[in-house]
Amino acid sequence: MDVFTLDKLPREVLAKIDLQTAFMASRCIIAAERFQLFRKLQGKELTAAEICRAVRMKKEKGLFFLAALQSLGLLKRKGDKYRNSPLAERYFIRERSIFWTRRYSEECIEEYRAFSVLEEMLTTGRGFESILGIKRQWYMEKIESDPDWARDFTHMLYYHHLDVAKAMAETIDLTGYRNLLDVGGGSGVISLALARRFPDLTATVLDLEPVCRTAKQIIRREKMTGRVKTKVGDMTRGIPSGYDVIMFCDAGDTSVETLSRVFDLLPDQGMIVFADSFSSEDFTQPFVRLMWQLRSTTPWLVTHKEVMVRLRQAGFKSVKRRRLTTDMWLVAGVKK
Numbered sequence: 001m002d003v004f005t006l007d008k009l010p011r012e013v014l015a016k017i018d019l020q021t022a023f024m025a026s027r028c029i030i031a032a033e034r035f036q037l038f039r040k041l042q043g044k045e046l047t048a049a050e051i052c053r054a055v056r057m058k059k060e061k062g063l064f065f066l067a068a069l070q071s072l073g074l075l076k077r078k079g080d081k082y083r084n085s086p087l088a089e090r091y092f093i094r095e096r097s098i099f100w101t102r103r104y105s106e107e108c109i110e111e112y113r114a115f116s117v118l119e120e121m122l123t124t125g126r127g128f129e130s131i132l133g134i135k136r137q138w139y140m141e142k143i144e145s146d147p148d149w150a151r152d153f154t155h156m157l158y159y160h161h162l163d164v165a166k167a168m169a170e171t172i173d174l175t176g177y178r179n180l181l182d183v184g185g186g187s188g189v190i191s192l193a194l195a196r197r198f199p200d201l202t203a204t205v206l207d208l209e210p211v212c213r214t215a216k217q218i219i220r221r222e223k224m225t226g227r228v229k230t231k232v233g234d235m236t237r238g239i240p241s242g243y244d245v246i247m248f249c250d251a252g253d254t255s256v257e258t259l260s261r262v263f264d265l266l267p268d269q270g271m272i273v274f275a276d277s278f279s280s281e282d283f284t285q286p287f288v289r290l291m292w293q294l295r296s297t298t299p300w301l302v303t304h305k306e307v308m309v310r311l312r313q314a315g316f317k318s319v320k321r322r323r324l325t326t327d328m329w330l331v332a333g334v335k336k
Contacts, residue, residue, distance in 0.1 A: 002091070002095060004029075004091045004092075006022065008087065008091065009072060009073055009087075010073040010087075013071070013072055013073050025068075025072055026108075027112065028065065028068050028069060028072070029069075029072070029074070030105050030108045030109065030112075031065070032065075032069055032074070032092075033092065033101050033104075033105035033108075034105045034106075034109070035055035035056075035057070036055070036098075036101055036102075037051065037055055037069075038074075038084055038088050038089075038092040038093060039092075039093065039098070039101065040054045040055060041075075041082065041083055041084045041088075042084065042089075042093055044083065045078070045081040045082065045083045046081060046082060046083075047080050047081055047082070048062060048063055048066055048080070048082065051066065051082060066082060070082070073085055073087055074087055074088040074092075075088065096159070097155060097156070097158075097159050099151075099152045099153075099155035099156045099159070100156050100159055100160070102152050102156075103149070103152045103153050103156040104156055104160075110136075111291075111295070113128065113132060113134075114128035114295040115128075115291075115294075115295070117131045117132060118294065121294065121295065122294075127295070127296070128295055140208065140234075143208050143210050143211060144208060144210065147210050147213075150208075150210035150211060150213075150214065151210070151213075151214045154186055154187050154210075154211050154214040154215060154218075155187065155214060155218070157186045157187045157189070158186075158187035158188075158189045158218055161186075161187070161189045161190060161249070161250070162189060163325055164189075164190065164249070164275060164324055164325060164328050165189045165190045165192065165193035165194075166193060167324040167325055167328070168190055168193060168194065168249075168275060168324060168330065169193040169194055169196065169197040170197075171322050171324060171330055172194075172273065172322075172330060172332065174194060174197075174198045174201055174245060174271075175198065176200075177198070177200075177201055177244050177245050177271065178200060178201060178202065178244055179201075179202055179203075179204070179242065179243045179244055179245070180194065180201055180202070180203040180204070180243060180244075180245040180246075180247060181203075181204050181206055181239070181240065181243040181245070181246045181247065182203055182204065182205045182206060182247050182249070183206050183235050183239060183246060183247060183248050183251060184206065184207055184235055184248065184249070184250075184251045185203075185205035185206060185207055185215070185247075185249065186205070186207060186211055186215065187211075187214065187215055187218050188203075188205040188215040188218055188219055188228055188230070189218075190247070190249050190275070191203035191204075191205055191228050191247075192218075192219065192222055192224055192228055195224060195227040195228050196224075201227075201245075202227050202228070202229070203227065203228045203229070204228075204229045204230070204231050204243070205219075205228065205229070205230045205231065206230075206231050206232075206233045206235065206239070206240070207230070207232070207233070208232065208233075208234065209232045212230035212231070212232050215230050216230050235251070239261065239262060239265060240265075241265045243265070243266070243270075244266065244267055244269070244270045244271070245270065245271045245272075245273060246262050246265065246266060246270070246271075246272050246273070247272075247273040247274075247275075248272075248273070248274050248275075248276075249273075249274075249275040249276070250275065250276055250277075251274075251276065252276075252300070253300040253302055254274075254307075254310070255310075256310045256313050256314055259272070259310055259311060259313075259314035259316075260314045260315065262314070263314045263315045263316060263335055266335045267335070268335060268336070269334060269335065269336065270334070270335045271332055271333070271334050271335075272311065272316060272332065272333050272334075272335075273330070273331075273332045274307055274329075274330070274331040274332070275324060275328055275329070275330050275331075276307075276328065276329065277289050277327040277328050277329070278302055278303055278304040278306075278307060278329045278331075279301045279302060279303050280303065281303055281305065283301050283303075285327070286326075286327035288327070289301070289327075304321050304329045304331050305321075307331045308321060308331055308333075311331070311333040312333070315335065316333030316334060316335060317333065317334055317335070317336040318333060318334045318336065319331070319332070319333040320332055320333075
């Protein structure tokens, strides 16, 4: 999935966007996604009044909002009717699922709220929730308590990680391995890609029950139920044995103690695999990771070199790294 970066906007639009207007432009786009405006216009031409009724906007404000989206090159207007531009059709319809529209736009709203109090976060060390008086559920709690959110979030992750899954299958060599455990594997997108690439490999996605429920649907849709399974579990409460590859993708900071337990679980020649957006040596990249640390009350920054050191400390040999995408790295080691 190609990311909708600023350079995708028409050149004449991009030339007029500075830092302040970039914030306003992105906020308009997220509002359009929250209203599911591009989806309401998919394959249609509607008047401003029809659009405003469809998304419940006040017409006196909606006219200016539609003009702003037209100015950004996301809507086309002919007479009194609007339609999606080819740009909007590509990035907000064809390359995005409805789950992305709902969940990702929701996450963006949270980011806007967080960075509206950046100065206070920097000077007090408090999180934005505390400063704004927000009670926010932790990710794991929300998955357990809100099945609809868990379903949408899991589907969103499937589309979000398609490029990583493709790169992983093209990069890592799992020839000769038979049983892979995908710890916190979410939608199962990476397990699916690896199982397709290596016909002798079966994979098990370990995650919370609501996530596994959706992952099963995705696996069934991909016609891979014979090769990719799900297993309800929580990595913080233990990792099951019986696998010759144990994989962590986008799983966050992992201690030497956890890696040592994984080492003990694996057979001789067993492999541990990591894929994450590890920080650069000077901590300046990836930019999004830095922003997450600014808003987090428990920040962590780990470089791929640090992960390699930890793997060696846990006993793994032949520890290697490879870049998967612009921001994602693969780090793997073998038990010998």
